[in-house]
Amino acid sequence: MFETIQGEGAFTGVPAIFIRLQGCPVGCPWCDTKHTWTLDPEQQVSANQVLAKEEASEAWFDTDVQEMVELIQRQGYRARHVVITGGEPAMYDLVALTRELLDKGLTVQIETSGTFEIKVDARTWVTLSPKVDMKGGYQILDQALARADEIKHPVAMDKHIEELDSLLARSATNHNALVYLQPISQQQRATELAVRTCIERNWRLSLQTHKYIGIE
Numbered sequence: 506m507f508e509t510i511q512g513e514g515a516f517t518g519v520p521a522i523f524i525r526l527q528g529c530p531v532g533c534p535w536c537d538t539k540h541t542w543t544l545d546p547e548q549q550v551s552a553n554q555v556l557a558k559e560e561a562s563e564a565w566f567d568t569d570v571q572e573m574v575e576l577i578q579r580q581g582y583r584a585r586h587v588v589i590t591g592g593e594p595a596m597y598d599l600v601a602l603t604r605e606l607l608d609k610g611l612t613v614q615i616e617t618s619g620t621f622e623i624k625v626d627a628r629t630w631v632t633l634s635p636k637v638d639m640k641g642g643y644q645i646l647d648q649a650l651a652r653a654d655e656i657k658h659p660v661a662m663d664k665h666i667e668e669l670d671s672l673l674a675r676s677a678t679n680h681n682a683l684v685y686l687q688p689i690s691q692q693q694r695a696t697e698l699a700v701r702t703c704i705e706r707n708w709r710l711s712l713q714t715h716k717y718i719g720i721e
């Protein structure tokens with residue numbers, strides 16, 4: 506858990522408390538947070554040790570809603586926006602946590618891949634970065650496409666644009682969702698593809714702005 510500026514998508518530039526939930530089985534080859542994939546029992550540490558981390562590692566702690574809210578209060582964060590990400594946060598039931606944070610007057614956003622049913626309070630902003638190679642079929646992904654407030658698609662090749670086209674064409678998809686292309690790993694060719702396609706399609710561009718300025 507840490508405080509920074511939201512670097513991506515519709516809330517870019519907004520100071521935010523990030524909660525990074527550990528564990529993800531999806532395995533995107535270009536994932537920039539591979540240290541979140543594991544839930545190694547040997548890497549379990551205390552809340553204080555995680556909060557004191559100065560760089561990314563596989564260390565994690567176990568918690569519950571009440572402790573999480575207390576920790577946020579204790580940290581004295583000034584941000585009024587919470588981003589729940591991971592790893593894959595939708596592996597967890599987040600209804601109680603999101604409700605508690607929203608009831609305290611914070612705004613809440615989840616970053617998810619659409620590979621697990623999304624369990625959040627209805628007021629939560631859902632940023633979907635759909636991962637299309639679904640082994641379990643389209644049922645879960647369609648739920649996510651219907652719930653998404655923002656669809657933020659990482660792109661590096663033409664096939665990624667084609668994937669997004671087919672997702673947007675699904676009848677389940679929320680056609681009011683904001684659509685963003687996000688170049689993979691700041692690659693120049695990916696950025697050029699994203700810029701060109703955003704202009705052609707009237708989609709939006711999401712740069713991982715935190716990476717350009719070297720913040721978390």
Ligand SMILES: C[S@@+](CC[C@H](N)C(=O)[O-])C[C@H]1O[C@@H](n2cnc3c(N)ncnc32)[C@H](O)[C@@H]1O
Pocket residue numbers: 529535536537538590591592593594616617618633634657659687688689690691713
């Ligand atoms: C690390 S993921 C965690 C949340 C969730 N598992 C997901 O994929 O949405 C957070 C965001 O970073 C994006 N992302 C991960 N690696 C990236 C990379 N190398 N370049 C651009 N975006 C990336 C994901 O697509 C997602 O939008």
Ligand SMILES: Nc1nc2[nH]cc(C(=O)O)c2c(=O)[nH]1
Pocket residue numbers: 509510511512513538590591616715720721
């Ligand atoms: N600053 C900042 N903004 C972000 N937006 C989404 C992120 C993520 O890893 O989910 C992220 C992140 O890791 N850092």
Ligand code: SF4
Pocket residue numbers: 529530531532533536537538539541591592593618636
């Ligand atoms: S789903 Fe998200 S956290 Fe998991 S591997 Fe893909 S980008 Fe990384």
Ligand SMILES: [Mg+2]
Pocket residue numbers: 537538
């Ligand atoms: Mg990130």
